[in-house]
Amino acid sequence: MTDLNPVEKAEAAVRAAETDTAAVQLAMAAMELAKLATQQQAQQPSPQQVCQHDHRKAGRSTGEWIGIACAVCVGGVGIAFASLALAFLGAVGAIVVLVLRDMWREAQRKGR
Incomplete structure (x- = not known):
């Protein structure tokens, strides 16, 4: 066996320590933790999938509305x-x- 992952290592440790009850319980706990860790890693989105930009509302800000109003007033006076x-x-x-x-x-x- 070459290049074992953490789950396989934990299972091998359980088989090797079948006679000692405390060692078996500890190995089982480690195996369960390794399984949970691999499941959580599979469920978490990769950093590339996480949205990094700022979501803004579609409406205009107050400053934009004031600018539009000023432009309309200046245009009206010009006309x-x-x-x-x-x-x-x-x-x-x-x-x-x-x-x-x-x-x-x-x-x-x-x-x-």
Whole structure:
């Protein structure tokens, strides 16, 4: 027999110590402990199977919500200023067109 595992070693010790009751009881206890140890090692997950990363909830944190709210406010103000600028540009364009039209009509009347 070469390279015996702990369970086989304990069983061999029990067979060798059959005459001595205390030695048999001690060997049986060692054999049971070895069996329990091998069973526990088989049941425990390997270190590679253990999940090591942090599980976070799917929701957003308070800081993220504050950042989103600030971005929406800044975007709303930007859209408001852009709308005002377009309205101002439209009014100025209308005034320029009316003035140019009036100047054209006067030039046409004087030319006749």
